[in-house]
Amino acid sequence: MALTKSQIFDPAFLDSLRHLRIVARRVPAGGRFAEQRSVDSGGGIDFKDFRPYSPGDDFRSIDWNIYQRLGKVFLRLYEELEDLPLYLMPDVSRSLFLEDPPRIISCLRTTLALASISLNHHDTVGVFSFSDEGTTAWRPQSGANKIMLLADRLASLKPGGVTNFGKAMRHLQRLNLRRGLVVIVSDFFDPQGAPAVVEALKTLRHRLLLVQLVKASDREPELAGDVRLVDCETGLAEDVSVTQRVRDRYVQSYDRFQASLTNFVRERGAGMLQIDVEQPITAQLVNLFQSGSYAVR
Amino acid sequence: MSLAQVSPLVFWLGLIGLASVLFALQCLRVRHRRIDVVTTLFWSEAIEESRARVLFKRFRHPWSYLLVLAIAGLIWLAWAEPRSTGDSDRESVLLVDGSAGMALGSRFEDTLALLKRDVVRFPTAQRRVFWCGGDTRLLLDRGEESILLEARLEGLRPEATSRGLERACLTLARELQDDREVDLVLYGDGTIDQAVRDILPDSMALHRAAVPPEPGKDVNQGIRALGMTESNADFEAVDLYFRTSIAEANFSFHLGDQPYAGEAMALDPGEWLLRGVPARGEAFSVRLLGNDALSVDDSASIQLPFRERIRVGLSEDAPAVLRQLVAGDPALQVVEIGPAVAIGTGLEGVPSLQWTSSEEEGDAFVFVVKSDAGAGEADDLFVRLGMNQIDATGLAQASGRIIRLSVQQGETRSVRLWEELLTGEFNLTKSAAFPLFVAQAIRWLAEVEPVDPYVSVGEAHPLLTAAESVYAPPRVGAYRDGDGMERIASLAEDPLPVAEEGTAEIPRLETLASAVGGQPWMTWLILIVLVLLGLEWVLFQKGRVP
Secondary structure (H helix, E strand, O other): OOOOHHHHOOHHHHHOOOOOEEEEOOEOOOOOEEEEEEEEEEEEEEEEEEEEOOOOOOHHHEOHHHHHHHOOOEEEEEEEEEOOOEEEEEEOOHHHHOOOOOHHHHHHHHHHHHHHHHHHOOOOEEEEEEOOOEEEEEEEEOOHHHHHHHHHHHHOOOOOOOOOHHHHHHHHHHOOOOOOEEEEEEOOOOOOOHHHHHHHHHOOOOEEEEEEEEOHHHHOOOOOEEEEEEEOOOOOEEEEEEOHHHHHHHHHHHHHHHHHHHHHHHHHOOEEEEEEOOOOHHHHHHHHOHHHEEEEO | OEEOOOOHHHHHHHHHHHHHHHHHHHHOOOOOEEEEEOOOHHHHHHHHHHHOOOOOOOOOOHHHHHHHHHHHHHHHHHHOOEEOOOOOOOEEEEEEEOOHHHHOOOHHHHHHHHHHHHHOOOOHHHEEEEEEOOOEEEEEOOOOOOHHHHHHHOOOOOOOOOOHHHHHHHHHHHHOOOOOOEEEEEEOOOOOOHHHHHHOOOOEEEEEEOOOOOOOHHHOOOEEEEEEEEOOOOOOEEEEEEEEOOOOOOEEEEEOOEEEOOOOEEEEOOEEEEEEEEOEOOEEEEEEOOOOOOOOOOEEEEEOOEOOOEEEEEOOOOOHHHHHHHHHOOOEEEOOOOOOEEEOOOOOOOOEEEEEOOOOOOOOEEEEEEOOOOHHHHHHHHHHOOHHHOOHHHHHHHHOOOOOEEEEEEOOOEEEEEHHHHOOOOOOOOOOHHHHHHHHHHHHHOOOOOOOOEOEOOOOOOOOOOOHHHOOOOOOEEEEOOOOOEEEEEOOOOOOOOOOOOOOOOOEEOOHHHHHOOOEOHHHHHHHHHHHHHHHHHHHHOOOOO
16 A cells, blocks of 8 residues: 555644644753753753852853852853654554555654654654564654655655564664654554563663554454454464454453553553544644643653 | 144154254354454454363354254244144044045045145044045044055055945944044045935034046046846846946947947937846946046946746646646746756655645645745745735635735745635636746745846845845945855946035035144244344344354
8 A cells, every 4th residue: 555645744734733842851961952951951041050160160150149148159050951852653564554544644644743743843853663673764853844854754654564563672772862752653463462562662761652543443343253354464364253252352352452551651651642543633632732742751 | 732734753853954954054164254454463362262161162152053943943843833732622534535536537646635735734643534435444543643644545546436425424423422523524526415414413524625626527428327137038138227427328248258249229318228138147247438537437247147947847736727827937947857846746855836735734825944044034025926916815705714824944945825726716826916926936946036136336235135235335346245145236326426416515624723623823933933033133233143
């Protein structure tokens, strides 16, 4: 299935996201100047702290009022504003291209939306698509004017193979990127099950936001009778006689999978958003940005 | 409860077959519908759990199987038409007409097909089936399975007889000893005379199973009667009389095994006379030439008597009046040696006509019968010898004595009478009864039996005694009568059913329920099936059954 730019790029949709913002409590030091508060102290305008003078410090930062009162030299420290690296990981495995409408559209529109929000606030954005292995689709860079280029790049993504979170996370780790926010946009249906997904995610050093692409039929599939279910990624077939008992067990299995993800998110202090691919994305994204911003912990 | 369409055995076998077929279908490899899904991760876990709990690997849906089996079983039961037993005291008797008229066209086969279809609908414990041909025969008793009827009907064909249904009705009426209600269901077109219906008890109800009428059944031509009389010209011959259903006809005759050349004389339209057929104890048959729908009545046979002139020995003192009568009787032959009948005295051991003096014999007429003669023989003599035509009062007045008749027993037959009666002194020899008396007395002494004038199917032999007359020849052909004599019954009645003029029509059996008396359950069964189908649909919608 070939994607077109028009399927994922909607100017009106992106324009409606302009007021949204991803805010980190503290971004790691070493970034570019931007709008996020950094753990560094520097030349910002917001007072942060005092510290004793050391040789070599900038004289312009000495607080002379304290020197008059105490006779000791202290420097005034101001918050350093840097960028928040945003690493978007859209899932391009075959399962996202299967249904109608395919989940890949919601996946890429969500990816593009989050990228647009970050680029608008001078953050750095990188895109690392993955399926059975990770790929650098868009190296980390900033600039609000690059959103069109990013859209083109996303539209050119091809369907991959089998979802493999382990390989995808290892690929990201090997890039040794500055710590930032990793957003994984996927259905999280790794054939190796929820434990493999969780184990893979645990290896990430970054802050984490999971965007799960879901459908109502994921939990309650509309199947009946004797069917041969073929996994679109692995090609494995299961002959199932769908009875109420089997259906109940399916729901239990699905709920256990969801519980594994949410437990991990809770323990990790990460964020999680479920996007119903059959519903408009804008309203669902806005839910993530309470009071206009999403606070990254 | 009983089943109208099939026997209980067939029903249960069918139900087992249905269960087996449905079981096999359940065990067949299922052709799955292929569906591509984003993941089978959760399905794998769901069926892994269920597999561990399945007892029979390929029999996956026992409740679904039971539901389908219940639906199929109820449909099968509905087809079998179960009925409540209803009035358990009411019996159904099915009478199969085996009369000759049923041989027309395919009427007999149609009737049997109808019978086989109907018989399973009657409660087994309360139905019987009778064959009503020349005799009434039980084909299927109470409690016997209907499947036996097929074999028992094998080889049965309409017999050359008529009114078999009437005989069966009368037999059953005699058999019925209590007030049990009986439905007589007639399979065939035989009629029941109003006189017979009047005899039937009120507890018997007549029904006629509907049989499609045979088209053109009135085209039959046949012999309706065959009888004989003694020939006036020749004692050793008989005259044959026969009647046909058509005015013009051609015949062929057989006497014994040989063709007999004779010319039948037409008396009236459809009535014929053949004179002077030799009476040598052979069978005589007449055949109507030409083809028609029913062949059984195209020929008729009758057993001719054996006749030869009676050898009579005349004593020298025989009165002249007796000599004249003997000389004038063509049946008699006067011989010197070996007479069969002696007229006068002197021959020991030979039946004789004797005369005695009134002084020696108290009774005017004495008949000596054999010691082994039945009581009826003496009674019949009075009429047979014409004694009822003798003017006994005149004889008594002329003789001044009482004229009495007595019967005695002896070794040989003999007739004795006063010799005075043979003289002109009395008016006996001048009366018209005297030649009859002499001729009949000589024939009785020679043990010459009168000719059977007429033998007909279903009627008592006209010359048999009252005790023997209960026997009626049931069908055309040879039979032995009460005396052990072989006779041949000819077809003398119309074998075809005739319009029941003057009698009420036998009601047609419109529905079996009217005869069986039970209530059909089919409506309720169909409703239950519909409910079960609705239940299956609901369960399917809820995913409870595949």
